[in-house]
Amino acid sequence: MNSKIRFGVIGCSSIAMKSAIPAIIDGKNSTLKMIGSRSITKARKFAKKFSCSEFGNYEDVLKNDNVDAVYISLPMNLHEKWAIKAAKSGKHVLCEKSAVLSHNSAKKVIAECKKNNVRIMENFIFKFHPQHKKILELIAKNTIGDIHTISAKYGFNFSHITKNFRFNKKLGGGSLNDVGCYLISACIFIFKDIPVSVCCNLDIDKKSKIDIRGNILLTFPNNKTGLLSFGYDNYFQSTYEIWGTKGIIKSERAFNVTKNMKTVINLFQNDKIKKITIPPANQFQLAIEHFCTTIQKNVITDNFEKDILDQALIMDVIRKASARNSFMKIKS
Incomplete structure (x- = not known):
């Protein structure tokens, strides 16, 4: 090589x-x-x-x-x-x-x-930004106790552009495939598990037939929960909050972080807020470097393939749950 x-x-x-x-x-x-x-x-x-x-x-x-x-x-x-x-x-x-x-x-x-x-x-790429590594370290140290709920929001006010693939159902458009997927990935990343059931409401745009926004409830093993909101027709949000028995961790800017941007983690404990500032990092470059390392060193501990399969399975069930307007179990 x-x-x-x-x-x-x-x-x-x-x-x-x-x-x-x-x-x-x-x-x-x-x-x-x-x-x-x-x-x-x-x-x-x-x-x-x-x-x-x-x-x-x-x-x-x-x-x-x-x-x-x-x-x-x-x-x-x-x-x-x-x-x-x-x-x-x-x-x-x-x-x-x-x-x-x-x-x-x-x-x-x-x-x-x-x-x-x-x-x-x-x-x-968000998973390779140092802020999320820091958040996982805080969780591992039991800083906020046993974690049980993740509340995540990702959306923006995106004008309807006919030529943009995001508004073309045949091209895979829609807010679930484009932004909601981040929130699902974040829940799996933090809980280190896949959900066992899902309830979802996708708001379908009558003109384009794509989901313009959505809300998802994911139920994980051990009564852990993911509450997710996303969409195009929204005031900008890119954040998640992890609720534990002894505190809360919140990423103020979780996903679309530019390489020159500082990020802030808010740690809520004992009625006090501690702000942890993470220096700028190029999450695109970090993700690519990690991918290349796994190829060069033949690292098999990073199971990217299973990640893709799990993500796709969950999103399939989410679509079905929304279409049927019902609670559905996820069978791996």
């Missing part, structure tokens, strides 16, 4: 341009090798911007023997297709969330990755 993982990019999205590609370039163990787009003109433009000598279409990226891994940033309905194609080409896969649109899709993708001995990670 080379000293650095060589990345090909599949999809010239705004998140790729603003965050992912710069993080690949600046990463300690990653390097940018090739840019791929449906439009050769756009691929050339991106390549020039990042001083990348190679560009082409998606297939060209997969045919490149000097590419070890691909970063996929496409409309969500295309993730399965190109993740499978990448695996068949022997490329490791870093895929933007939501990586798949169903549990069945997740099983297909994971099976192909295992068959071809490549890793795949869903790019929930």
